[in-house]
Amino acid sequence: DTGVSQDPRHKITKRGQNVTFRCDPISEHNRLYWYRQTLGQGPEFLTYFQNEAQLEKSRLLSDRFSAERPKGSFSTLEIQRTEQGDSAMYLCASSSLDGPGAFFGQGTRLTVV
Amino acid sequence: EDQVTQSPEALRLQEGESSSLNCSYTVSGLRGLFWYRQDPGKGPEFLFTLYSAGEEKEKERLKATLTKKESFLHITAPKPEDSATYLCAVQKRNNDMRFGAGTRLTVKP
Numbered sequence: 001d002t003g004v005s006q007d008p009r010h011k012i013t014k015r016g017q018n019v020t021f022r023c024d025p026i027s028e029h030n031r032l033y034w035y036r037q038t039l040g041q042g043p044e045f046l047t048y049f050q051n052e053a054q055l056e057k058s059r060l061l062s063d064r065f066s067a068e069r070p071k072g073s074f075s076t077l078e079i080q081r082t083e084q085g086d087s088a089m090y091l092c093a094s095s096s097l098d099g100p101g102a103f104f105g106q107g108t109r110l111t112v113v
Numbered sequence: 114e115d116q117v118t119q120s121p122e123a124l125r126l127q128e129g130e131s132s133s134l135n136c137s138y139t140v141s142g143l144r145g146l147f148w149y150r151q152d153p154g155k156g157p158e159f160l161f162t163l164y165s166a167g168e169e170k171e172k173e174r175l176k177a178t179l180t181k182k183e184s185f186l187h188i189t190a191p192k193p194e195d196s197a198t199y200l201c202a203v204q205k206r207n208n209d210m211r212f213g214a215g216t217r218l219t220v221k222p
Contacts, residue, residue: 041214042200042212045209045210045211103159106155106156
């Protein structure tokens with residue numbers, strides 16, 4: 001399978017714990033996006049990388065959130081001191097520089113209890 | 114402020130009843146407009162990219178069109194398997210992508 005891969009698919013955590021999600025993009029794609037989606041809403045932009053450079057961050061990305069893309073390959077999204085409001089589907093997408101569009105992974109569903 | 118608005122929020126059609134979904138946008142520096150299909154519990158599936166006003170793309174029963182202010186996704190003779198949420202997204206010149214809230218389509222047999 002050469003699509004975008006996200007791990008884990010599901011995560012249940014207690015409030016206050018830290019969680020980390022991983023995204024492996026399509027191998028030749030330079031751009032990588034993170035989104036958050038809640039039920040009945042469209043994906044909300046969180047952050048975007050071109051190669052290893054984080055070019056844009058949404059105001060939604062509070063200081064509890066951090067994303068990295070070392071060496072321009074896989075990416076991680078960490079949420080520190082999770083809150084119940086962080087419960088959502090976290091989606092990763094990748095695209096090439098001149099590609100027709102971004103391709104999404106299946107997402108990581110986070111539940112904070 | 115950049116905005117992407119999709120209408121209607123939900124649409125119920127009988128099998129074979131053609132209709133259109135709307136995506137209106139106010140974005141500075143539009144680079145492209147995308148349509149995605151999303152099934153429950155899954156990530157969005159890429160359908161089309163449109164780059165300039167007047168452009169049209171087709172795939173099976175779907176056709177996407179673009180003007181300077183909006184895009185339409187036309188569904189011809191839909192089938193129950195077309196039931197899904199259809200998302201519109203705009204890409205700005207700085208390459209980030211912003212989504213609308215989606216249209217939830219239900220096609221009844």
